[in-house]
Amino acid sequence: MNSLIRTLFRKELLDASRDKRSVMAGLYYALGTPILMCLLFAVLLKQLSSTDELFITIENASAAPALVQFLKTKEISHAEESKAKAIRLSISEGFEQQMQQGRPATVIIDADHSDDRLLSSIRRVERALGQYNNEVARLRLMARGIDPTLMRPVDVQTHDQATPDSRGGMFLGIATLTIILTLFYASMNLAIDTSAGERERNSLTLLLSQPLSSLQLVLAKVGAITCFSMLGLVVILFVSKFAYGLVPWEQLGFNIRLNADFMLFTLLVGLPLAMMSASLQVLVSFLAKSFKEAQTYVTMVLFIPLTLSMVTTYNIATEYVQWLPIAAQQQAMIEFLKGSALPLPQLLVSTLLTLALFAVFSFSSSLLLKSEKVVFGL
Amino acid sequence: MIKVTDLYKKIGSVQALNGLSFQADNGTITGLLGPNGAGKTTCLRTLFGLLKADSGKAEIDGLDIATQTRQARTQLGLFPDPFGLYERLTPREYVQFFAELNGMAKAEASQATAEVLTLLQMNDIADRRCEGFSQGQRMKTALAQAIVHQPTNIVLDEPTRGLDVMSTRVLRDLLLTLKNQGHCVLFSSHVMQEVAALCDQVVVMARGQLVAQGSPAELCAATGKSSLEEAFIALIGTDEGIAA
Numbered sequence: 001m002n003s004l005i006r007t008l009f010r011k012e013l014l015d016a017s018r019d020k021r022s023v024m025a026g027l028y029y030a031l032g033t034p035i036l037m038c039l040l041f042a043v044l045l046k047q048l049s050s051t052d053e054l055f056i057t058i059e060n061a062s063a064a065p066a067l068v069q070f071l072k073t074k075e076i077s078h079a080e081e082s083k084a085k086a087i088r089l090s091i092s093e094g095f096e097q098q099m100q101q102g103r104p105a106t107v108i109i110d111a112d113h114s115d116d117r118l119l120s121s122i123r124r125v126e127r128a129l130g131q132y133n134n135e136v137a138r139l140r141l142m143a144r145g146i147d148p149t150l151m152r153p154v155d156v157q158t159h160d161q162a163t164p165d166s167r168g169g170m171f172l173g174i175a176t177l178t179i180i181l182t183l184f185y186a187s188m189n190l191a192i193d194t195s196a197g198e199r200e201r202n203s204l205t206l207l208l209s210q211p212l213s214s215l216q217l218v219l220a221k222v223g224a225i226t227c228f229s230m231l232g233l234v235v236i237l238f239v240s241k242f243a244y245g246l247v248p249w250e251q252l253g254f255n256i257r258l259n260a261d262f263m264l265f266t267l268l269v270g271l272p273l274a275m276m277s278a279s280l281q282v283l284v285s286f287l288a289k290s291f292k293e294a295q296t297y298v299t300m301v302l303f304i305p306l307t308l309s310m311v312t313t314y315n316i317a318t319e320y321v322q323w324l325p326i327a328a329q330q331q332a333m334i335e336f337l338k339g340s341a342l343p344l345p346q347l348l349v350s351t352l353l354t355l356a357l358f359a360v361f362s363f364s365s366s367l368l369l370k371s372e373k374v375v376f377g378l
Numbered sequence: 379m380i381k382v383t384d385l386y387k388k389i390g391s392v393q394a395l396n397g398l399s400f401q402a403d404n405g406t407i408t409g410l411l412g413p414n415g416a417g418k419t420t421c422l423r424t425l426f427g428l429l430k431a432d433s434g435k436a437e438i439d440g441l442d443i444a445t446q447t448r449q450a451r452t453q454l455g456l457f458p459d460p461f462g463l464y465e466r467l468t469p470r471e472y473v474q475f476f477a478e479l480n481g482m483a484k485a486e487a488s489q490a491t492a493e494v495l496t497l498l499q500m501n502d503i504a505d506r507r508c509e510g511f512s513q514g515q516r517m518k519t520a521l522a523q524a525i526v527h528q529p530t531n532i533v534l535d536e537p538t539r540g541l542d543v544m545s546t547r548v549l550r551d552l553l554l555t556l557k558n559q560g561h562c563v564l565f566s567s568h569v570m571q572e573v574a575a576l577c578d579q580v581v582v583m584a585r586g587q588l589v590a591q592g593s594p595a596e597l598c599a600a601t602g603k604s605s606l607e608e609a610f611i612a613l614i615g616t617d618e619g620i621a622a
Binding site for chain 1: 423427428429430445447448449452453454458460461462463464465466471475476478479480481507592598
């Protein structure tokens with residue numbers, strides 16, 4: 001039994017490793033994605049860390065020189081309409097007079113609130129005006145001999161508990177997403193080739209005519225594909241280590257450092273996922289009638305791991321989803337990188353679930369290979 | 379020895395096998411002759427246990443393929459149509475792989491592979507990958523795969539298709555050698571000359587049934603014809619399939 005699986009496994013490995021195009025197509029993902037992500041992160045960090053000067057249109061600026069000066073200290077200033085964002089701050093005609101009389105002086109923020117790209121700029125203007133309001137009110141109270149703290153019955157203090165590492169949540173999410181998806185993308189072509197391809201090249205019927213069971217055949221195939229998935233994982237871990245080392249993290253005060261411990265941990269939690277991924281792709285490929293059909297179906301099925309990973313990346317996983325394969329493993333990787341406690345119960349349950357799925361998928365494939373319809377593509 | 383008894387098999391709406399019975403003995407070359415669509419391939423696939431018969435049974439050396447599948451298969455060598463080669467493997471790797479699948483230990487399989495490659499005069503191509511092989515080289519590789527584990531029974535599906543004279547000779551000589559060694563050789567064909575020249579026994583089938591069984595000479599005598607081709611047409615009652 002075991003020696004037959006070994007023989008089959010060796011042949012699958014040899015045959016697949018000589019299929020240079022398929023192997024490389026899988027590795028391109030592992031090689032390219034971290035580099036792309038590195039560029040993306042660099043751009044994102046630049047946007048996040050630089051508080052660019054905000055240009056808006058200020059009408060009737062001469063009526064409120066103090067306000068305009070205050071806004072300038074907050075890096076909000078007037079510019080021609082062509083250069084400025086589509087936010088217009090109109091200072092009313094009677095502003096100066098109303099100010100002097102201590103009555104509310106009107107300013108109007110004129111902007112499209114449905115424009116998402118404008119929203120943060122609008123909030124920034126509103127915040128600056130609010131601060132100006134407080135500033136003037138405080139001065140007025142003091143002039144009347146009243147303690148301005150009267151106007152602040154509750155002293156709200158915010159203590160930010162975010163450590164530099166935890167602040168990089170989204171970056172960690174994206175980095176781990178690309179790593180975990182390798183297990184699915186690196187071996188996709190080989191999985192299709194060894195199943196739908198084997199049938200299309202007429203060698204499947206010859207194999208099934210030999211004294212072996214279809215389960216042995218499926219396990220050998222899944223084993224070989226798992227090896228290539230894990231190879232993809234090793235490659236992406238190393239490339240990520242170097243690529244993320246080039247990102248100028250210091251701008252945001254945290255860092256993604258993939259050390260040897262993390263790599264070992266990822267290989268460990270990744271192995272069951274690789275087995276599950278291989279068995280799933282083989283099953284789907286056998287279910288398809290042809291090579292091309294298999295490519296379409298496998299691509300469609302890969303939306304499931306993508307979704308589970310996305311949900312974890314953007315931290316919108318519900319309580320149940322956190323126990324599912326892929327989601328739990330990725331969450332554990334994120335926590336490991338942050339240096340926080342690992343979600344061990346979730347990780348354990350999802351690993352067992354992953355292995356159960358691997359067993360179900362492999363067994364289903366072996367049943368399929370007993371069906372005349374599937375074997376001969378009838 | 380291969381024995382087929384009262385096989386019935388329906389594929390889709392077609393009754394591919396309709397009560398087929400015949401026997402192929404050891405030390406004999408038996409030709410399975412029939413027009414296109416007669417059920418030859420279905421019959422062979424049932425023999426390997428790839429298709430399950432609706433009723434009836436197929437036995438390999440007395441082992442029922444449906445119930446004792448694995449034991450029965452070790453007694454079978456299969457030369458399929460199409461060949462089912464792995465383009466990225468060399469003949470040596472390919473043949474050794476099948477030897478090991480049939481239960482040979484690695485060293486034993488390696489030895490047997492070397493012997494069969496020499497027997498088929500394939501040493502010049504033994505370590506080249508199969509992609510780009512000629513039809514003759516492919517045939518030899520498939521043949522080596524079928525006989526490497528020395529099965530009692532060798533089944534060949536349309537072995538002479540697309541072969542040149544030299545390759546046909548290699549094949550013919552090998553089949554005769556196997557016969558003299560006491561193997562049971564069963565091959566399907568619709569090339570009359572080939573069957574007439576090689577076969578001791580001819581099983582003529584049409585529409586999923588046995589039409590006649592006997593030596594070429596017996597078939598000619600029974601139909602009163604001078605050639606196997608004429609006898610064949612007389613037996614199946616139409617000239618359908620002869621052109622192929």
